[in-house]
Amino acid sequence: xxxxxxxxxxSLDDVDAARAVRLAGAEPxxxxxxxxxxxxxxAVVLPGGFSYGDYLRAGAxxxxxxxxxxxxxxxxxxxxVLGICNGFQVLCEAGLxxxxxxxxxxxxxxxxxxxxxxxxxxxAWTSDxxxxxxxxxxxxxxxxxxxxxxxxxxxxxxxxxxxxxxVGGNPNGSLRDIAGVTSEDGRxxxxxxxxxxxxxxxxxxxxxxxxxxxxxLKAVVGA
Amino acid sequence: xxxxxxxxxxxPEISDPQGQAVLGALGRLGHTQVxxxxxxxxxxxxxxxxxxxxxxxxxxxxxxxxPVIEDVELHLPEA
Numbered sequence: 001x002x003x004x005x006x007x008x009x010x011s012l013d014d015v016d017a018a019r020a021v022r023l024a025g026a027e028p029x030x031x032x033x034x035x036x037x038x039x040x041x042x043a044v045v046l047p048g049g050f051s052y053g054d055y056l057r058a059g060a061x062x063x064x065x066x067x068x069x070x071x072x073x074x075x076x077x078x079x080x081v082l083g084i085c086n087g088f089q090v091l092c093e094a095g096l097x098x099x100x101x102x103x104x105x106x107x108x109x110x111x112x113x114x115x116x117x118x119x120x121x122x123x124a125w126t127s128d129x130x131x132x133x134x135x136x137x138x139x140x141x142x143x144x145x146x147x148x149x150x151x152x153x154x155x156x157x158x159x160x161x162x163x164x165x166x167v168g169g170n171p172n173g174s175l176r177d178i179a180g181v182t183s184e185d186g187r188x189x190x191x192x193x194x195x196x197x198x199x200x201x202x203x204x205x206x207x208x209x210x211x212x213x214x215x216x217l218k219a220v221v222g223a
Numbered sequence: 224x225x226x227x228x229x230x231x232x233x234x235p236e237i238s239d240p241q242g243q244a245v246l247g248a249l250g251r252l253g254h255t256q257v258x259x260x261x262x263x264x265x266x267x268x269x270x271x272x273x274x275x276x277x278x279x280x281x282x283x284x285x286x287x288x289x290p291v292i293e294d295v296e297l298h299l300p301e302a
Contacts, residue, residue, distance in 0.1 A: 056286070056287075057289055060286070060289065064286065092291070093289065098291075099291065100289055100291045100292045102233075102237065102292060103240055103241055104240070105238065105240050106240070107240050107241065107244060147237055147238075147292060148291065149234075149236060149291075150236065173238075173240075
């Protein structure tokens with residue numbers, strides 16, 4: 001099982017994402033944004049960071065990188081894709097996920113351990129959790145406020161597309177406490193908090209984040 | 224060289240905390256007659272040769288603005 005982690009100029013958490021992939025029991029594959037070759041990976045993680053310095057809009061320029069055209073094509077055929085933080089912003093900008101991430105309502109960068117509720121335990125990236133399960137992983141962002149038009153939010157709630165929600169305090173003013181959303185087919189998931197920073201007792205507030213990376217092993221085998 | 228100007232602003236229904244922070248600062252400076260601020264982006268494109276309005280709209284809507292949250296205004300050079 002090979003899981004690609006794409007590095008963009010300005011990515012920060014690609015090494016941690018690769019480490020989480022390895023701890024989950026898969027082989028991490030280093031991918032470079034400017035290439036046009038997914039190297040036969042079974043799934044892709046878009047890591048956190050500040051691709052292109054967040055110029056224009058967070059994730060906007062990375063979403064138009066050569067490798068992203070391949071990711072969009074394969075995702076539309078069902079390849080699992082996880083976007084974390086900046087990766088979530090890239091997925092929204094690429095049109096693979098609905099909505100957008102904007103400047104935090106309080107204008108501050110927020111960095112803390114965050115309690116989340118898993119709302120959907122049947123996506124490619126969350127099947128090792130149970131619906132309603134609460135987990136604690138770090139959150140760290142300045143532009144993490146999830147927004148969409150009111151009618152779009154109603155539609156997303158109706159379709160059960162909210163995958164993860166903030167509980168015990170909303171760190172950035174995201175509408176309806178939305179921390180992460182999923183594609184219609186449940187194969188693409190994006191979230192602002194960082195499960196890859198919560199995979200080892202030594203460095204994280206918990207090991208709650210590992211489930212994202214173990215879930216996808218079954219999603220690919222089962223496909 | 225002809226220039227095309229593209230203005231990008233958040234849609235009215237998307238809250239703009241940066242604009243609100245600017246409004247707060249204006250109030251502290253005594254400019255209480257200003258009652259609202261929306262912050263946006265202003266792009267000036269130098270254009271060589273012919274470019275259609277369709278091309279410019281595509282540029283504006285696929286890269287310069289995110290149509291999910293932003294509106295664009297194109298200002299073309301006088302023909």
